[in-house]
Amino acid sequence: MNFFTIKNTLISVTNSYITTDVQVVDGKITAIAPNLEIIGTAINGENKLLLPGFFNAHTHSSEMWQRGIIPPLPLELWLAHLYDFTPLNTEQVYLSALATAVETLLSGGTSLVDHLVLIPGQELETIAAAVRAYQEIGIRAFIAPLIQDQSLSMSIPNGDSQPNHESYFRSTGETLAIVETAVRQFHQPEAGINILVAPTGIQLCSDALFTGCMALSNKYNLCRHAHLLETKAQEKLAEEKYGCTAVEHLQNLGFLNSSTSLAHCVWLTESDINILAQTQSTVVHNPLSNLRLGSGIAPIIKYIQAGVNVTFGCDGASSNDSQDLLEAIKIGSILHNTTELDYHHWITPRQAVEMASLGGAKGLNVEDQLGSLTVGKKADLVLYDLNNLSLLPRTDPLGLLVLVRTVNVVNSAWVNGKQIINNGKITTINVDELQQEIFNWNHWETHPKSATVAKLAPHYRQIMGLT
Helix, strand or coil, X not given: CCCEEEEEEEEEECCEEEEEEEEEECCEEEEEECCCCCCCEEEECCCEEEEXXXXXXXXXXXXXXXXXXXXXXXXXXXXXHHHHCCCCCHHHHHHHHHHHHHHHHCCCEEEEEEEEECCCCCHHHHHHHHHHHHHHHCCEEEEEEEECCXXXXXXXXXXXXXCCCCCCCCCHHHHHHHHHHHHHHHCEHHHCXXXXXXXXXXXXXXXXXXXXXXXXXXXXXXXXXXXXXXXXXXXXXXXXXXCCCHXXXXXXXXXXXXXXXXXXXXXXXXXXXXXXXXXXXXXXXXXXXXXXXXXXXXXXXXXXXXXXXXXXXXXXXXXXXXXXXXXXXXXXXXXXXXXXXXXXXXXXXXXXHHHHHHHHHHHCCCCCCCCCCCCCCECCEEEEECCCHHHXXXXXHHHHHHHXXXXXXXXXXXXXXXXXXXXXXXXXXXXXXXXXXXXXXXXCCCCCCCHHHXXXXXXXXXXXXXX
């Protein structure tokens, strides 16, 4: 259904709301005005709020298989635990991508950035499984194959010791070749599937991998995505590796530009923040995983004041451990009331909604197509039910959406004009069957202790001054 007219819906305008009609033809918004002629199907928008779809701008879909089970650990040791118990097959990748998309859609997201963990030796098959899932459900997907060329132990600073690091099992050239093949096979923006170049971060990537990704980005006009300074350990590591901050080093390499989105950005200096503003890079705020892993609180208000574009991500479903985008937006907004004394600078619900929509679009260079209710933009739209108990009583609709613990508030959603949610239900796949398949996959359990965590923990504790 690419031709429809939403009648009498509430939309947000500058510091206010109006009731109006929205017309969609061939997947694009063609008119926004009261009393429009009905083209195609008439959608009843009465007592509903229409917003542009949000972006889940950083996640790792296949982490879903370990959510709720990894013990309290900082990132470097949490990753060791994750990888010790992470053998996956492509069917699990497919199912977890579907589940990630369902949870994102039902919490207002119509686009997601999947920093996709690749199965060794089955890298292209992994990407293909995620592509299949996202095409079936119909969400707009930005798949960022997660790549590195250094072993996990290298993510921890050496300090005064000289540990022996194992060589990574795949060469830098082989890794870049896989990404280029993936671009040629799967990058189809008009079909809603985008491939990004996505080195995991300075902690596990050589300069050669970053520069190789930049070359692919330039050759195929691809966006760039990476983790950046998620933890205090990474701040220490950057100084050890480069003699400068990670941001300064990435700027010197030429990795930072308006096509670059950077997840976390917790441990940045004032100078780093200015560099991100100058290069028009985007920060993806992942407040829940930063709290879960004890990484810290990113200085988001400083970024906003400096003119840095900021948007929100859920991060992976075993570091959050959820894909509820509205939850991430709420925590990512009010968390900073504790770090900024001047309440005039606190993030308002209206700001948060714009960060989650237009901010996400800017980070992926699609702000001319997505991120706002604008005639000519693509119809990635979400209709919220203002009769829902968690959006009552009738006060400020955006304040209710962002600040309340909302439950089942999405009435309808469209991606590129195609309806994905109708009356609160996903229409493109059978969610009951998906739930049953995931339920049947394993049994209630707790993992045994991770051997790799036991091996790395003494050095980590020494480096971080914990012993």
